[in-house]
Amino acid sequence: MSLCRAIQQSRGLLSLCRSVSLAAGGPCHGPSHGFASLPDPIGDESPPQNSKDGKVLHPDLLNENMVRAEYAVRGELYHKGEELRKQGREVIFTNVGNPHVLGQKPLTFNRQVLSLLAAPALLEHPKVAEIYPSDAIARAKQVLTYFPGGLGAYSDSRGSAGVRKEIADFISQRDGYPSDPNDIFLTDGASPAVRYILQAIIRNERDGILVPVPQYPLYSASIQLYGGQLVGYNLREENNWSMDIADVKKRVDDARAKGIAVRALVFINPGNPTGQCLSYDNLKDIIKFAHEENIVLMADEVYQTNIFQDERPFVSCKKVMFDMGAPYNQQELVSFHTISKGALGECGIRGGMLEATNIHPETIDQLYKIASINLSPNTFGQAGLALMVNPPKEGDPSYEQHKAESEGIIASMRRRARIMTDGFNACEGVTCNYTEGAMYSFPRLHLPAKAIKAAKDAGKSPDTWYCLKLLNDTGILTVPGSGFGQEEGTFHLRTTILPQEDKIKDVISSFQGFHAKFMDEYR
Numbered sequence: 001m002s003l004c005r006a007i008q009q010s011r012g013l014l015s016l017c018r019s020v021s022l023a024a025g026g027p028c029h030g031p032s033h034g035f036a037s038l039p040d041p042i043g044d045e046s047p048p049q050n051s052k053d054g055k056v057l058h059p060d061l062l063n064e065n066m067v068r069a070e071y072a073v074r075g076e077l078y079h080k081g082e083e084l085r086k087q088g089r090e091v092i093f094t095n096v097g098n099p100h101v102l103g104q105k106p107l108t109f110n111r112q113v114l115s116l117l118a119a120p121a122l123l124e125h126p127k128v129a130e131i132y133p134s135d136a137i138a139r140a141k142q143v144l145t146y147f148p149g150g151l152g153a154y155s156d157s158r159g160s161a162g163v164r165k166e167i168a169d170f171i172s173q174r175d176g177y178p179s180d181p182n183d184i185f186l187t188d189g190a191s192p193a194v195r196y197i198l199q200a201i202i203r204n205e206r207d208g209i210l211v212p213v214p215q216y217p218l219y220s221a222s223i224q225l226y227g228g229q230l231v232g233y234n235l236r237e238e239n240n241w242s243m244d245i246a247d248v249k250k251r252v253d254d255a256r257a258k259g260i261a262v263r264a265l266v267f268i269n270p271g272n273p274t275g276q277c278l279s280y281d282n283l284k285d286i287i288k289f290a291h292e293e294n295i296v297l298m299a300d301e302v303y304q305t306n307i308f309q310d311e312r313p314f315v316s317c318k319k320v321m322f323d324m325g326a327p328y329n330q331q332e333l334v335s336f337h338t339i340s341k342g343a344l345g346e347c348g349i350r351g352g353m354l355e356a357t358n359i360h361p362e363t364i365d366q367l368y369k370i371a372s373i374n375l376s377p378n379t380f381g382q383a384g385l386a387l388m389v390n391p392p393k394e395g396d397p398s399y400e401q402h403k404a405e406s407e408g409i410i411a412s413m414r415r416r417a418r419i420m421t422d423g424f425n426a427c428e429g430v431t432c433n434y435t436e437g438a439m440y441s442f443p444r445l446h447l448p449a450k451a452i453k454a455a456k457d458a459g460k461s462p463d464t465w466y467c468l469k470l471l472n473d474t475g476i477l478t479v480p481g482s483g484f485g486q487e488e489g490t491f492h493l494r495t496t497i498l499p500q501e502d503k504i505k506d507v508i509s510s511f512q513g514f515h516a517k518f519m520d521e522y523r
């Protein structure tokens with residue numbers, strides 16, 4: 001059956017069939033086959049410059065939005081760190097929330113199931129029951145039924161229906177409100193899911209997206225890539241990185257006065273790089289605001305199980321919205337989740353998702369079309385999502401071990417968050433809010449004037465200059481606050497809390513030693 005026909009059958013949509021015909025590799029019916037004739041010439045204008053110094057793909061002739069996009073997490077510091085590592089120096093990669101690279105072990109049950117999915121012939125092996133627990137075998141067989149042709153075959157472009165159903169059940173249970181598998185898209189990590197939505201929202205340079213400052217640079221880079229405008233709103237560091245709706249409102253008014261259509265508000269809960277968790281009341285304010293201002297909400301909830309403070313449990317934006325009732329339960333919302341974070345930390349397997357709530361059905365069809373251009377999200381990532389949302393249950397042979405491993409990882413992160421924060425706060429001229437959630441510390445560096453001058457003389461922003469010195473002296477690779485955005489005149493760095501417990505004290509005392517020496521030199 002052609003992709004067109006399959007989509008028509010599942011959604012009954014002829015119009016989508018027309019527009020997707022190019023991606024499906026052949027026309028269905030109708031005139032729109034995607035090969036429109038070329039536009040008429042604009043006056044007698046000659047074509048733009050096509051090559052330089054014998055190269056068509058010359059750096060001066062690339063898509064400008066691509067060239068302008070920046071992604072600090074893998075920016076100057078990262079490249080310098082890689083250079084040092086290749087020279088044989090020990091580098092501690094605390095620049096990115098990538099737990100396994102710093103020694104976190106994968107969850108046993110999940111990898112048992114994934115290994116059986118990768119090598120299904122093992123399921124027929126006479127000794128399989130001696131090696132694998134019975135629930136891992138049963139779960140692998142069940143997940144295999146979601147992937148006709150196994151994990152080596154393309155799945156539906158939105159992701160396997162079976163996995164989406166498990167995710168919808170998980171969301172319904174988590175929030176107490178229904179979730180529709182047809183509104184869930186599975187992607188290769190949450191990053192492409194975020195990009196799908198930004199790409200759909202941004203039409204041109206007059207479309208604005210509200211993004212927290214500091215923010216995770218996936219947002220700034222993607223908004224640049226799609227040619228939109230980032231409209232920053234400040235998180236209040238003095239108030240534990242809280243959101244100030246009055247400030248957001250002011251940013252919206254300013255942007256509108258400049259002719260920008262503000263179309264979406266991104267918030268990250270728990271926050272990256274700032275580590276704060278939003279309270280139920282904060283979420284209500286955000287939803288009310290978005291409703292009043294007619295703005296789509298983009299809820300980045302990838303750290304929803306990385307919670308280190310009992311008084312601030314995670315509550316999803318969707319739950320609060322439905323608790324609030326009409327008219328707020330009609331608010332347009334897209335929420336994101338991933339297997340890269342939480343106790344899984346499976347960054348390399350690339351499993352992520354979005355759930356679209358109250359989004360127009362024809363927009364969902366357009367998203368489906370865009371997803372179908374990529375054919376299929378990777379199947380191991382999808383299986384990883386199924387394992388995340390539907391772990392072993394009480395009474396299952398793997399339950400106790402799975403629970404102990406998962407809870408052990410989060411409890412250890414909580415201890416490490418405390419060690420990091422306390423360690424930073426013990427330093428002269430460093431202040432750091434406690435990491436309530438996520439995986440990062442974002443201390444403020446109150447740099448002396450002499451240090452700021454030295455940085456400027458070196459042609460660097462003071463935080464980048466500081467982080468480069470820290471890397472050179474100690475091998476600790478962090479990301480300067482400027483990569484996330486920070487209030488004018490303030491300087492920060494971001495580090496993960498992920499070095500393992502036998503290492504983290506050494507990391508923080510190495511930082512403290514460096515900083516004390518630094519202050520002696522520049523105070």
Ligand SMILES: Cc1ncc(COP(=O)(O)O)c(C=O)c1O
Nearest residue numbers: 189190191216272302338340352
């Ligand atoms: C706030 C936030 N959103 C989304 C992502 C994307 O993660 P992934 O694409 O690995 O799912 C990250 C990764 O660090 C993140 O910190």
